[in-house]
Amino acid sequence: MRNLSIRQNILIAILGIVFSILLVTGIIFYTTFSKRTDTLVESQSREINKQIVLNYESYINSVIETANYIQYASLNLDVNSSAFELQNIYLINSEIKRDVVSIFLFNSQGIQILGDPVSNSRKDGISHESWFTSALAENSIFHFSADNSRSISADSEEQVISVSRAVSYTDTGENKNGVILIELNFRTITDLAEKTNLGPGGHILILDDEDSLIYSSGTYDQIRSRESIQIAVQNYFGGFPAEIDAKVMHMNITPLSQTRWRIVTVNDVDEVAQAKRRMLLTLVLIFIVSGLVASAAAVAISRRISNPMKLLRESMANIEKGDFYSKVSISGQREVVQLASSFNSMIDTIRSLMEKVVEEQRDKRKTELRALQNQINPHFLYNTLDSIVWLAENNRTDDVITTVVALAKFFRISISRGETFIPVSDELSHIRNYLTIQQIRYQEKFSYVFEIDEGIYEYMVMKLILQPLVENAIYHGIGDEQEKITIRGYKENNLLVFEVENTGYGVTEERISEMYKILNGTHEVNSVGIRNVYQRLKLYYGVEGNVIITSKLDEMTNIKLVIPIEIPAELPADLKDNA
Amino acid sequence: MKNQSVLKNITIGFLLLLTFILIATSTGCSNQEKQTALILYNENDPFINTFARQIEELISDIPNCQLETIDSQNSQIIQNEQIEEMAARKRDLLIINPVDRLGSYSIVKKMKDQKIPIIFFNREPLIEDLNIWDKAYYVGARAEQSGQLQAELIMGLFGSDPGQLNQYDRNGDTSIQVVILKGEQGHQDAEIRTAEVVRAFRERGFKLEILITEVANWNQEQAFEKMEHILKTYGSRMEVLLSNNDAMAIGALERMRQEDFFHDTNGNGRIDPLDEDWLPVVGIDGLAEAVKEIESGYLYGTVLNDSLTQAKAIVELSEYILGMRDLDGMNFTIIDNNYIWIDYKVFTLD
CATH class of the missing domain: 3.40.50.2300 (Response regulator)
Structure with missing residues (x-):
């Protein structure tokens, strides 16, 4: 999380929340919906199945009632003495009921006692008919059989369902056992089934207790019914969803009372399944759409929050580069605006602090500079006064006069009404005065010459910058031989160059690098003259000002001063005012 | 990497939520009972x-x-x-x-x-x-046993000797005139009880004349209704009433009392088999109501379906x-x- 941007965080948070809510509600909604529809489908198909079964049961019950009535009649009436009456009951019942094809009573040997005429071809085989044997084998129930599909009646060839049961009848006052047979029109069963609408692939099956198919309804191919028979056989009874022919169906199996048959209804609920699929699709669509909407919203929100931040960050980057005068101006969320204004006031504070520091630094430098300027004077004054005293002692009055006049001029220029910058001409006359004084002091042990371009007299230069170099040349140049000091001044491009060159032994390269070190202040040394010059140069002119030392052994030493023509704008102007 | 772990957390959270929902909705009952x-x-x-x-x-x-x-x-x-x-x-x-x-x-x-x-x-x-x-x-x-016991009860009352029936053979024809109240026609128990009671009499050599076998579907009211006609037709000849169950027997007794059947002729203050016009009615099941009828003397007995x-x-x-x-x-x-x-x-x- 630490490395994510605000935008990513907001995006993840919003999308996480939106998707989890969508997912949970979607799942709950869908499961509730599908549970509901499943229950609805189940109860509906159960209801349909129940209705069908009830139809069949009421039909079966009516058949059994008939059978019971006939059986009851047979028990109370003697087949011998009331034969006519009984025969009438049999015939009337088979006549009245449209679904009853014929009714018979056989004795335990399979010989007909009452009922419709039996066809001659079947007459002798009655005792081997399955309905007859099973009725005798299990005498307490009615046997419904659809195996023997043709009627045994002489009048009919119809497909029938045989309902048989062992009964007792009275024959000449004696109780005897026999078998009653009622043949039902097979069409009745078909008619009952075909009334129901079970959907495009729905159908009804009737299975007997040996799981063989008695009847199947509807228009469907054999494979499907075989498939549904298989499922029905494996499940005995109950209601459950089943997939038949790749379609979602709901199967209900109910045993039909009295008959030992089972009615299997197969409802086509594929439409419901499709509705469910559609619902799922809709939900997924909603999920995607609201996901997209949420993402867009999340992006927009995160942008609204992070964009001002980005702006703020860019403004801050400007300030990082050193621009303390630009302000951050941002409109947008209150927090960000507040942040920006806080930032602005912080920058204001920093700036004023910085300015204060700069000012303090300037003051400090000013003090330093003044101290550097002042440092020159006591040495020289002390020595000059010494030499004036010496001249006076030797009665060299003219020299005293010359020296004192030169000294006076020297100091006037030194002070220069407090100006830091003076014209080159003034600086040069300052050196002349100095040289005059020194020549008298050193009793003309050196000579000097000025080689100055006339065009540079008017340029302004920092005062007292050449004098220490000349002083240095005098000290280091004086030896046994007559020393010559050459002072040059000329313009080179935009620079003023002054050279102070003295003849003499010169200095070694080591000494030169030592001197540079002194200039940079890395070496502590007693003589501070050249270092003062160098440091002042750097203070006023920065990198453009420079001191270059060159030397030829046994020949000369040259110190070159490089100064920009232009008076440095800011700092020296300040100094000019305050000096 | 970080993103993945966030997704992972979300997924895990989801799974936990789902599991919770599933557990909450299913009935997590698994006791030893x-x-x-x-x-x-x-x-x-x-x-x-x-x-x-x-x-x-x-x-x-x-x-x-x-x-x-x-x-x-x-x-x-x-x-x-x-x-x-x-x-x-x-x-x-x-x-x-x-x-x-x-x-x-x-x-x-x-x-x-x-x-x-x-x-x-x-x-x-x-x-x-x-x-x-x-x-x-x-x-x-065993359904057949109830019929057999019913028959034995009556045979005992009639003196146990098929050749020499006692006073309960009212017309003295050495044959017992019975009315049978049958349960639901085709009902296994009804069929068996009816068949067995008759068979038991005949097996022991008792002559039986079945006046009528009436189906009253195990039902007290139906028995009460149907007995009106039966009593009118066979009331004078009836010597025994055999019922497939107690409910029908009670219904029959109600009708018989209404038709003025039972009287305390010996004046001992209660109805009992010693009264002259007393008729044996037997049921099956042993209902509490039937026991009351037995105690008051109207119902001769019942076969207790225990x-x-x-x-x-x-x-x-x-x-x-x-x-x-x-x-x-x-x-x-x-x-x-x-x-x-x-x-x-x-x-x-x-």
């Missing part, structure tokens, strides 16, 4: 009602055994749905009083499939159906099936792998 269900064909049947209360009471004494009683409202379709539901709820045992005894084969097959033992009672499934599975049992009385003993047998068998009782520890014998037979009992004033 045995769950059994008692499914009755019709709770409004007084005999079944008494029977059920006896079973409930006995099972409540068994520790760790829950019994749920369900009424099938006389519909096999409803009963099938109930069985389906109980099977789905993984009951350990089903005690079923079937609505349609012929439908039992599919119940047995399905329960065999689901490995849920069943005890049938009161309505006997076909042998072939019960033989489908060795964990399908039937507890009940529901208490059957209930005991059912509960012992349940314990055995649920592994709470050894086969040796049972007071009832399982016959032919699937049956426990309980004898009928004769109940008279003596």
